[in-house]
Amino acid sequence: MTIEAATGESRITALCALSQQVRELMDATALTDVPEDELEAITADVAALTARLRAVARETPQPFEFAPDGTLRHLGNAVTGAANPHALPLVVTSDGESVRAELSFRPLHEGPPGSVHGGISAMILDHVLGQAVVVAGFAGMTASLSVNYRKPVPYGVPLVATGAFTRKEGRKTWVEGRIALTDGTVLVEATGLFVTPAAWLGE
Numbered sequence: 034m035t036i037e038a039a040t041g042e043s044r045i046t047a048l049c050a051l052s053q054q055v056r057e058l059m060d061a062t063a064l065t066d067v068p069e070d071e072l073e074a075i076t077a078d079v080a081a082l083t084a085r086l087r088a089v090a091r092e093t094p095q096p097f098e099f100a101p102d103g104t105l106r107h108l109g110n111a112v113t114g115a116a117n118p119h120a121l122p123l124v125v126t127s128d129g130e131s132v133r134a135e136l137s138f139r140p141l142h143e144g145p146p147g148s149v150h151g152g153i154s155a156m157i158l159d160h161v162l163g164q165a166v167v168v169a170g171f172a173g174m175t176a177s178l179s180v181n182y183r184k185p186v187p188y189g190v191p192l193v194a195t196g197a198f199t200r201k202e203g204r205k206t207w208v209e210g211r212i213a214l215t216d217g218t219v220l221v222e223a224t225g226l227f228v229t230p231a232a233w234l235g236e
C-alpha cells in the first residue's frame with residue numbers, strides 16, 4: 034500500500050509539474066513575438082505533445098480526494114487545481130472563520146487593455162466565497178453572485194482575495210468577499226448566495 038501511495042504521489046507531482054509548464058507555455062504564447070515560421074514550427078511541436086498526452090486519457094479532471102496528509106484536495110479544479118493548467122492555481126487558507134488567498138494575475142488574464150478580465154475576477158471570487166461557505170460549516174452551489182467592480186484589477190501585482198460568511202437561512206448561505214491590493218485598497222467586491230441542493234441533504 035505504501036509503495037502504491039508513494040507511486041501515486043510521485044505521478045501527481047509529475048502531473049503538477051507538467052501543468053505548471055503548460056501554464057508557462059500559455060503565458061509565453063500570449064506574449065510571444067517570434068516570426069511566423071517559428072510560430073508554425075512551434076505549433077507542430079505542441080500538436081505532437083498534445084497527441085502524446087491524449088494517448089492515454091481520462092474523461093474528467095482529477096477528482097476530489099484526500100491527500101496523504103488527510104486534507105481534502107481537488108487537483109483538477111479550474112481555480113485551485115495544481116494539476117489543471119487553467120488554474121492560477123489559487124491557494125486558499127483559513128483562520129477557521131474567514132478565508133484568504135494571495136494571488137497575482139498574469140497578462141494571460143487580460144480583459145480591458147492592461148487589466149484583468151472581469152469574468153476572471155468573478156471566477157476567483159466565486160471560488161473564494163464558496164470556500165467561505167465550507168469554512169462556515171455548510172456546503173452549496175452558487176445560486177447567485179453579485180460583483181461590484183470598483184477599480185481595474187492589475188496583473189503582475191500582489192493581491193489578496195478574502196471571503197467570509199454573513200448569514201444563513203435554511204439551505205441558503207450568504208457570503209461576501211473582495212479582491213484588494215496588499216495595502217487594503219478594494220478593487221472588486223462580491224456577495225454570493227449559495228444553496229445546498231436538497232439532494233445533498235438526502236431530502
Ligand SMILES: CCCCCCCCCC(=O)SCCNC(=O)CCNC(=O)[C@H](O)C(C)(C)COP(=O)(O)OP(=O)(O)OC[C@H]1O[C@@H](n2cnc3c(N)ncnc32)[C@H](O)[C@@H]1OP(=O)(O)O
Pocket residue numbers: 159160161162163164167173174175176177203204205226228229230231
Ligand atoms: C473545498 C471545496 C470548496 C469548493 C468551492 C467551490 C466554489 C465554486 C462554486 C461554484 O461555482 S458552483 C457552480 C455554479 N453553480 C451552479 O451550477 C448551480 C446551478 N443551480 C443549481 O444547481 C440549483 O439551481 C441550486 C442548487 C442553486 C438551487 O436548486 P434547488 O433545487 O436546491 O433550489 P430550490 O428551488 O429548492 O430553492 C431553495 C431555496 O433557494 C432559493 N434559490 C434557489 N436558486 C436560487 C437562485 N438562483 N437565486 C436566488 N435564490 C435561489 C429558492 O428561492 C429557495 O428559497 P426559499 O427556501 O426561501 O424558498
